[in-house]
Amino acid sequence: MFATRVILIAIGLAAGLAIATPASARDSTSGGDAMAQRLEACTACHAEEGIRLEDGYVPRIHGKPAGYLYNQLVNYQTLRRRNATMNHLVSHLSRDYLYEIARHFAERHPPYPAAAERPGRALAERGEQLVREGDPQAEVPACASCHGERLTGVQPNTPGLVGLPRQYIMAQLGAWQVGTRHAAAPDCMAEITARLDGRDVEAVAAWLAARPVPDNTEPADAPVAEPPMDCGSVPAPDDNA
Template sequence: MKLTGITVAAIALTFSGFVSAEAPAAGDVEKGKEIAAGICAGCHNPDGNSAIPIYPILAGQYPGYLAKQLHDFKAAEGETAKRDNQIMAPMAATLSEDDIANLAAFYSQQKPQSGPVTDASLVKAGERLYQGGNLENSIPACSSCHSPDGQGIPPHYPKINGQHPGYTLSQLQAFRQGTRKNDTNSAMQTIVSRMSEQEMKAVSEYIATLK
């Protein structure tokens, strides 16, 4: 059954209702810098501004969100990780609680640099979906949880502005395929199940333009 515009808006507000203010980073920035230089810089660059489109820009991200992601790459014995990723799983497995807090503190203090748009022809369609959703298919506006400028709502909804389109698209696909299932109340898994591949590509391109 199709949902009305009011119902979709209510769903989006419900998702947003699970957020709270982000606490200050508790880790040691200098220790985080050392860890990042040793094991993270090859993919994410020393300051977290990845130049490789399949790897995310971490600079400026909320520390609570970063810490959660590193925990979610770890799988409990006999279970699949909430983020099933063959590259990150062995990296995260070596990190202690202090390491995670220190990395989160370090990256949160770095200045982000936006990734480039790869298909400008999709940006306008992406803007319509991001800011207004698709009521016909019961897709709420991305801005309702990630804010109109992509700054997010910590700690559950991350900053996504300026992110590489290729990385954003890969995460939307991961939510759809079930290899990523660490979203609040399965919100993203529900939403992407209603999105077309073209919509996912378009909104990924638009997100890269946000400042």
């Protein structure tokens, strides 16, 4: 019931989202945030912390790097990612406006939900190994080498991994494994997940979901070291200036 209501709200507000343009998105003379009003279709579904549903999870988008959010919107527009509601909402929006949306949510940092319970010892140890050190024998780099030492993401295009539910992380890693989620080439996550077995996916998801949220949840300005592999992304409109 709740999921249906949220989807109907989003579809009902889609017209207001679709007709907006970067020039009209913010009205500094009105004293209010016109952009926030136009994006009620987004906040109705995603809320501030994400929304847990009986059969899934609508992820948190607040505070993630603008470049990452922009890439996901483009991925939905180009059908590299498939979700009927998202594909519909962004289908006719300009790239400039998609970037306006991304910047709007990137600038907002509400509190995170509480972490999940710590998994059993064996699962936790394997999860921490993969996140912190990777598995050189399997050619799996550490999650932290790209997503940041605090796992809060890295500017401009890498998302944070803290505050996400276990089942959602498993679902996204699984989507890359079976080819239902894609990113711009080179799709490094597709390469990495192909080297993980089901137990590894579970271990990473369980450990990340139980990770306490750090005091500083801002994405890092740069990775701690040179990323271990190239990952594709769609240049933001500002990058083309």
